[in-house]
Amino acid sequence: MSLKDKVAVIGVGCCKFGENWTQSQEDMLVEAAYDAYGDARIEPSQIQAAWVGIQYASTGMAGIGLADPLKLYGIPVTRCENFCASGMDAFRNAVFSVAAGVYDIVMAAGVEKLMDAGSRGLPGTGGGHPFIGGVSAPGMFAMAANRYMDKYGITKETMGKVAVKNHYNGAVNPKAHFQREVDLETVVNAPMIASPLGRFDCCAMTDGAAVAIICRADMANKFRDDPVYVKGLGLSVYTGQPNYDPNFDYLGFSSTQHASSEAYKQAGVSNPRKEISFAEVHDCFTITEILNYEDLGFCNKGEGGKFIEEGISSIEGELPVNPSGGLKSFGHPIGATGVRMIYELTKQLQGRADGRQVKNPELGLAHNLGGPGSVACVAILGW
């Protein structure tokens, strides 16, 4: 059974991403949700169920993390936590509930308040193992970068071009965290975070919230004449301890490969390079975007470097990737990111991505990756 064309996105909302010192998670959720209500032209009381992606308990616990700020009382509200893919998994659960015929109109939200944690990198989640496991996010992807550089001979410059591209796109996006371009020299010479990844190879710490309102496909035109439809949705989980798996090659993530092939199958996509018009992918680190090109089937194994070098993923390119600015420039409030990608896909497909609009998009792909490559979620939206 395919999900294709059963569910429509009728409204999206997003707050300004950034170091939102003066805003609480409530402020950001209220902004994003009322932006989405307005976009969908519905009243809050029309929401029948909701899911919210939150990674850190300090941002919010349980369903009340969303229900309390929005006063969404009396309906089912569920917190969804699946590492950095929490937001898109919230969207996925919302879509399934509508596709199953249980609800007509539901909300998928994502939020993270990282700056209140006061840590230099992502805050700890507490518990876990005293010493087995434990690598920072930059550390994990840096180990992939070292292996990839050794195998395919790409340089820091190649990775740096991902940052240059995404900052170029984000520079004109009014809701992006960093609305400024960076040059390659700055990226390559930035202080090291986890070798070979420097500061500009890494996405920053960002606060933000995003909301999508979805409904049954057959009623979408009642709300607007340009709804977009869910064509495919896949999620895949692999090990949380890849560093102990003797068969893991660090050259890509099985989770992304499986989630995307599932989504392609549902959407009827057989040649993603040709059929996907543009993509919002999980560029938590520059190397990750290069690995994503390959894992998503945009190019062959080992050709991710060429893909960025040749400008295929630039906004004017054949397959623009991260026209929003991506996690690098738009920001990555963990639980919010997956829903923020749905926001961007919708705006682009509707031709409402001012200043960063890709040409004549028909199918957009969003890809959310969590943990040390442990969980990936891929959504394909289109007309």
Added chain:
Amino acid sequence: MVGIRSFGGYIPKTRLARDEIAKAWGSGSMGGEKAVCNHDEDSLTMAVEAGINCIEGIDPKTVDGVYFASTTPPYKEKQSSTLIATVLDLGRETITADFTDSLKAGTTALRAAMDAVKSGSAKNVVVATADARPAEPESMFEQTFGDGAAALLISDQDVIATIEETYSIADEIVGLYRRDSDNYVRQFSTKFDSQFGYSANMVEAVSGLLKKSGAQPGDITRACLYAPDPRSLLGVAKALKLDAKTQLQDPLFLGVGDTGTPLSLMMLVNALEKSRAGDTILVASYGDGSDAMLFKVTDNIETISPRRGIDAYLNSKMPIGNYEKYVRYRNLMQKDKGTPFSSATLLWRERKQNLSLYGVKCGNCGQAQYPMNRVCLKCGKRDKMEELKMARKGKVFTFTLDYLASGPELPVPRTVIDLEEGGRIFLQMTDCDPQSVKIDTQVELTFRKIHEGGGFKNYYWKSRPAMG
């Protein structure tokens, strides 16, 4: 005959030039350098490494005793020898004891091991001794003290040196001491202790030993005499009619320092490394009296397989750049620390995995894997696992240098290691120049302090570049 069956040594790779200490305080330098525990080492981890070296090539299940000797055990209440026995992967029927509170604890432990073997109550006893003594900043001890370890396997089979005679004296004196409330080693009067403690006790014990055994000073091939400093040692040698040039074993002062409890046994290990069958070795320690012992090297010295004693470590070194780093390593200046998570119950369940370093091998597909798990990560079969002792050698599959870690040395190399006999493990790397880490770097595993989460000492393995 009861004697030494095997030996092992250990000296921390990190060294501090005495000139750096002198520079910090504007005082005179005694010259040379001292070995200093890396920030992730203590007496227990050093004893573990010496112990591992000592039982190299010997089935650990045949070792039935561990005596640990130190004045600086990591716990005031809780035995270190039991943890060492677990890391060495000895059987449960092992007698363990900690000998402490005196610099002669090492030789006393050795004598107790000898008595245990002689009486038949134990067959193979590891005596592992180590110290990392706290020296008061700006004191003479700060320059003289160094850190190190030695281990000896006492047995009545395959001995490389028989224990010919022992002679001990107990002498009450307030020489070196450290009260429960003291941060540093104290000495009431250096001159007094040197004359009426150290020199008097050493001369009395060695003279007594020679008399008891019927040996003459000239019979001694190597004299391993504890020495707080080289000058005091010369005085003792002269009184005992030992020739400083030909008979005295190097007290390691210039390169290592006065390591305290293990020193005389480190010297013994160093002597054994160069000895020939028929050599006579004298050992004497000092601390609230003295233990003196006479060993005779046997033919087995020619056939014992190579192992790491003192020589292997003497030139394997890495300078601590400056005094300030030493201050951090030694916790002399405290930075605010986080409180890492740990759980004594969780670690108790995993002790075989984390301490003895066992993983599993799938009985269905043969995949070696670590940490232990029940459903095979390769073939998915449930509960077909056999325990597998992981190799402590391997090479770097990939790595990163972590610049955001906390700790006195940044960046912290984090390494994914493919182990020699299968399985993969993810470990911090220590004792290295981070910038030299590469894919395929050969490494070995070393047992270290990780943190004090949960309010207790968490020990685990790290990687380090393989020694030659």
